[in-house]
Amino acid sequence: MFCWGSAYPVSKYIMCTVHPAFMAFTRHFMGFLPLIPFFFLERRKLGKPIVLKDMLMMSFIGTFGIAGFALFLFYGVDLSSAATGPTLANTQPIFAVVLAPLILKEPLHRWEIFGAVTGLFGMFLVTTGGNFTGLAVGGGYFMGNLLLLCAAICMTMYNITLKGYIRTYGGMIPTFFTMLSGSLVLMAVSLGLNDWSVQLREFHGTLDVILVLYLGIIATALPFFLFNYVLKYMDVLRAAGFKFLIPVTGVALSMLFIGEKPGVWTLIGIVIVVISVIILQRKPQ
Numbered sequence: 001m002f003c004w005g006s007a008y009p010v011s012k013y014i015m016c017t018v019h020p021a022f023m024a025f026t027r028h029f030m031g032f033l034p035l036i037p038f039f040f041l042e043r044r045k046l047g048k049p050i051v052l053k054d055m056l057m058m059s060f061i062g063t064f065g066i067a068g069f070a071l072f073l074f075y076g077v078d079l080s081s082a083a084t085g086p087t088l089a090n091t092q093p094i095f096a097v098v099l100a101p102l103i104l105k106e107p108l109h110r111w112e113i114f115g116a117v118t119g120l121f122g123m124f125l126v127t128t129g130g131n132f133t134g135l136a137v138g139g140g141y142f143m144g145n146l147l148l149l150c151a152a153i154c155m156t157m158y159n160i161t162l163k164g165y166i167r168t169y170g171g172m173i174p175t176f177f178t179m180l181s182g183s184l185v186l187m188a189v190s191l192g193l194n195d196w197s198v199q200l201r202e203f204h205g206t207l208d209v210i211l212v213l214y215l216g217i218i219a220t221a222l223p224f225f226l227f228n229y230v231l232k233y234m235d236v237l238r239a240a241g242f243k244f245l246i247p248v249t250g251v252a253l254s255m256l257f258i259g260e261k262p263g264v265w266t267l268i269g270i271v272i273v274v275i276s277v278i279i280l281q282r283k284p285q
Contacts (some may be wrong), residue, residue: 001223003223003226004246021193022190022194028183029216034216038172054169058177059178062182064158066186067182072150075147076089090243092155092240096116096160096240097112099160100237116237119280121272125265159231159239
């Protein structure tokens with residue numbers, strides 16, 4: 001969650017000069033490249049062929065789970081408010097409460113519903129800092145909010161539909177195919193919307209290159225693989241509950257690198273988020 005959360009300030013810095021679609025493609029393509037040698041190592045250890053049908057399905061899941069999420073997220077943030085964006089984009093545990101029991105037949109307990117709702121409230125406080133007037137619920141932000149909710153649904157469905165393949169092939173192989181197909185879709189969208197020669201000239205100096213590499217490898221490939229690996233051993237809802245920590249990471253990084261000082265409501269929200277994650281990890285008696 002720390003790696004995923006760090007992507008927000010880095011992306012915001014880079015997108016000051018680069019188009020969102022090009023940024024989405026660059027991020028995920030740079031995340032896909034380091035997966036290639038690990039994929040072949042894992043393929044060799046697997047000891048059985050990858051079924052073509054499974055390969056195609058994992059690639060299809062990547063089109064909406066990787067590409068769909070990235071495009072909805074970047075354009076949603078652009079059309080919505082700063083306070084609403086992180087809140088709606090990370091409502092995945094709420095959708096997991098509804099969808100995981102329906103699709104995967106995972107058991108749903110009362111404390112998990114309570115933990116998901118509590119985490120959403122805590123994340124809301126972290127994001128807004130108690131400034132409730134900063135949350136855009138309608139008006140000109142409606143389309144942006146709708147896109148952000150679509151992003152959350154895409155990622156939730158990605159986690160749910162990929163779990164069966166993770167049980168069969170482990171974490172690396174499904175991550176590889178979904179990142180590959182997602183990157184190809186993002187490349188097609190970016191080529192249709194941008195002049196790459198212009199976009200590439202917007203990168204200035206060594207710092208921009210380092211940040212793009214960080215965004216692709218550390219803030220994209222690594223957390224996707226780790227999260228998919230965990231899904232082999234954990235229910236989707238419990239794993240998704242940790243995503244409430246993503247805005248907390250953003251606050252922590254802002255404190256560390258920018259010197260921002262969070263208010264009382266933000267600190268209260270952080271405590272509530274941590275408590276909600278603990279509740280979601282509670283084992284049935």
